Each structure stands twice: as C-alpha cells, then as structure tokens.
Amino acid sequence: MSALIELKGVKKVYVMGKNEVHALRGVDLAIEPSEYLAIMGPSGSGKSTMLNILGLLDLPSAGAYLFSGTDVTLFNDAQLAVMRNRKVGFVFQTFNLLPRTSALGNVELPLVYAGVGRKERKDRAIHALELVGLADRMNHKPNELSGGQRQRVAIARALVTQPDIVLADEPTGNLDSKTGDDIMRLLDDLSGKGNTIILVTHESFIAEHANRTVHILDGLIASDTYNKRV
C-alpha cells in the first residue's frame, strides 16, 4: 500500500440550528505520491469540504484520514498545525494573502512558523518566488499586484515548505481566462517536477490538466477516472 493520503468513509455534517447539511456522505479516496488530481462537481456538491479536510483546515465528522498511514483525525491542534505547516500547501480561490505584508513576507510566513532562521528563510522564499516567476516583485504588497501575480505569490507560499501535497481550491476562479491559463501552466509545471497536486474545479477544461479526475455529486464520489495526458 503506497497511498500518500487516504480518506476512509469520510462524512461531514454541518449543523445549522435544526438543519443538518450532509456535505460529504462517505468518501473513500486514495492518492499516490506525484499524482495530479482534479476534483470536479457542481456547486454545492462538497468539493471544497473535501479539499478542506484533505488540507487539515477542517476535520471530518466521521471516518478516517490517513496521512502517510497515520490517522490525523486523532491529532490535537498543535499537531495539526505542524502538519498544515510542513506537509500541506494550500492555494485559495481568493488568494488569502496578508494585506499589509510584502510578497516576500507572505511567502516567508510558513517558514516563520516552521522555526526557520531569518537568513535561510529569506533565501528559500526568494527561491520559491523565482519558481513562480515573481522574484522581481517580492517587495510589493498584495494590493500592488495583479490577481494572477497574487495567486503566484500564494502558490509560492504553498510551495516554500516543500510540502507533500499542494491543494488548490478553484485557483483560477477569480482570474480571467488568460491569467487562469498561466496559473494552470504553472501547476502543470509543478506537477511535472513531481509535486502531488489536488485541484478543485467545476470546469472540465481545467480538470483536463490533471491526470486523474474525481467527480463528486451530493457528497459522494460518482466517478474516478484516469485521463490520458495530452
């Protein structure tokens, strides 16, 4: 069994007063290292919920989540923080950069929490920014950057700790198609370098970039197919 991460019977129930929303109703999914996976499905089907659980931003209501064979649903807050810091890189649809901090500062932040010293931190952050082609903008604040550039900074931030998996929730959702293409090419590139990437989208032309597509409908996996790389 060489699965990097594995969901086993994962359920997620949101309780809102008397209403219960069953966002995930029993999901089993195994992902191997270096896979490039797209999670597809209509709006409200549970894609983000699943990705948030994979990214340890939220915990399942039931079921197990094995990360390198260890069930992380049993972890406490501090252990989860370490996992999020070292093992996972998360890219959001809305970028989620710290507004008053420079691009470099934003990319350095995960390394601050990892306890990396200042010099090494800066070197690694600059390297990550070079990787996304933004080394020349590293002292700009987010509001001085375009949407595409902001998402590049966010990707650099996700990559800087060299995580086991990179998760992206509709990373092109807030970008025009041209910029979106650039971002997708960057992700393809990262995948080519051996990164494990999991991508959420509701657009099939985006999903086509991945080599495996999981379809979700009403909180259940409807199909799981391997694409032919173009």
Next chain:
Amino acid sequence: MYLIVESIRAAFTSLRGRLLRTSLTMLSIAVGVATIIAIVSIMAGLDEMVKREFSRMGTRVLYISRNQWGKAFYRRAPQIGSREIEALQRVDLAEYIVPTRETWASLSRGVKNASGLQIVGTNQDYHLVREIPLESGRFFTAYENERGRNVCVLGSEVYKNLFEVGEEAINEYVEIEKVPFRVVGVVEKQGNFMTSMAGLASDNKVFIPILASDRMFGRWWGLEVLVSAYSDDLIEETEDECRMMLRAARGIKPGQEDNFGINKQDYLLNQFRKTTRILWAILVGIAGLSLLVGGVGIMNIMLISVTERTREIGVRKAIGAKRSYILMQFLIEALLVCWLGGLFGALMGIAFAGIIALFTPLVFVVSGLSAILGFAFTSATGVFFGLYPAIKAATKPPVEALRFG
C-alpha cells in the same frame, strides 16, 4: 524565544499597518491613565497641601483653651488664666508653655495704615513653638516680654502694608491704636490663599509681649495656651499630663467632665478631610467614569480590530500557526498598544498635575498607586478585549475563521 522576537516584529508591522486605529486605541488608554493620574495627583496634592499647612500649627503642639474644638461650649467654663498657666508649668513633659491672647486692632505708620489686624499678645517662645521663620530681625526677647516693652514682630502682609518694598523695618516705629511700638522683626511670608482665609497663617498678624497687650487691651478674653511636647511621639502623654494638672488645679472630681479643651492640629486636618470627603467621592467617580469610557473605547477598537482579523487568523492557521502563537501575537500587540498608550498617558497625567500645581497652591504629588492602578486597568481591558476574540478565532478550525469577511 525565537517566535517571541518574530511576534514583536510582526506586532510592530501590524500596528504600523493600522496606524489610525492603533493611535485611537492608544489615545483612549492614554486618556484613561492620564485622567486617573491627574485626578489622584490633584486630590493627593490638595490633601498634602492642607496637611502641610495644618502641620505648620505644630504636630507636637497642644492648644489649651476654654473649649474643645468642634464641640459645644462648656457651660460656665472658666477662662484660662494665670492659675492654669501655673498648673501647666508643673507639666514635666512640656517643652514650652506659651500663653496667647488675641485682639483685633489697626496699625499705622505715617500716612499708611492697616486695619483689622490680629494682635497676638504672647511670650518670647511663640515663634519656637509655631516654628515661624523670620525674614529679618528677631522675635522679642524674654527680657522685653517680662518688661512688657512696646516692641512688635510684623507678619509679612502687615509689613507690606506699612512699608515700601525693600524698606528697612527693624527699629522703625509703628503705631498700634496710636501707641508707638518698635519693630524688632518681620516674619517670612507664610500662608497661602486657603490658610490665610482660615486665619491660620501669620501674615496678617502682629506679635507683641503679652504684658503690653494686656496693658492696652485688658484681659477681657481668656488665654489660649500653647504647650509643646518634646517630640511628636510624646504628644499624647503630654496631653494626659496637662489634663491631669488642669483638673487638679480646677478641682474637678473623678468622673466629672473637663471644663477646658486640649486641642491638636490633627483635629482641623480631620475636619478638613471630613468636609472634603464628598469632593473626593465625586473625583473618584469621575476617575472611574473616565476609566470606564476609556475601557469601552479600548474594547470597541480591539473587538473591531480582532473580528476584522479573524480571516487573518484563519490564514495564519492554514499555513501552520499554532494556537499559542496566534495568542502570543495578539497578546504582544495588545500589550504594546497598552504600554505605549499607558506611558503616554502617564506622562500626560503627570504633566497636567504638574501644571495645575504650578499655577495653584496645590502640592505636586505623583501617586505611584494611581499610575499603577490606571495602567493595570487599561492594560487588563486592552489585553482582555484584544485576547478574547483572538482566543475565539484561534480555537476555531481554520475554515471557519477563513469564511470571515
């Protein structure tokens, strides 16, 4: 340790990023602290001023008169006279025994005159007991006193009314009710507005030998006798001995109450404190109110700021910040704001109290307690309201914090 340094750096960045809000928070903290310090300083300054003024009456001096201050007159109490003086002279613990008899009269010198002055007939030891410093000349001597010589010592206001600025007064003559008296000394300016009003300061008084005073004005009024103890500690015992001697001299039986009064300056001080208690209550109320207002201000700004930053907390957690780190960061930020604001406020309050003291007779007193109190309260407010929402945000799963804004 490493993370603390990073937190402090992050706090500065973050505070600089929201300069307006930070300044507002600091200002409310500063105002709270400054108000407390200023009010308490002013209150303490007033109290200290009055205490000092009253203590000029002598903290080891007994004022023996026909009545106990603040009490109803004793019925048919005899005047204090030579019989009582004799009795008091047998008090071992007494350092000085100084009889005084006061009247009101006018003084003149050439065309200048001053009326409504208090003429104090007393002996050569009066200035020692009341610790009255002389501006020039000397107090009258025992010899002059025994002979009832027409010599006088002028209060500073009296001198000002009868002489030109800087004019030599010693050995000049002034007339008290048309009788010439030779000036032998001038008293330093003593009182301020308040004590002059209360007639406690010597500025409007003229001191002459008691025999001279009796010769001119008679003995219509009884004496008030000043008895000084050798030290503050001995004042109670001295009082007891005086009481014993006076009761014996007057033949008061055991169980019968005194028909004389033995008074001390602390009675006046306590009286003053009693009458100003309402003022204190009002000022304390104002101080409390200002803290409350400051506290609400801090609370609001902190709540807004942290709620607004729930998303930031979510982002930080998403990329690996532990709960403890988030809390530390917010704690450091809150403390930084509180301390800077508090420091600024303390300086403001002290400066304000200083300025008040400069332009009024109030004594400049900085109360460390008030500084600590104001500081502690505002810091606690800042930290609590800064930290409480941060704790709430930090304990949420990151997704929930990220959903904000």
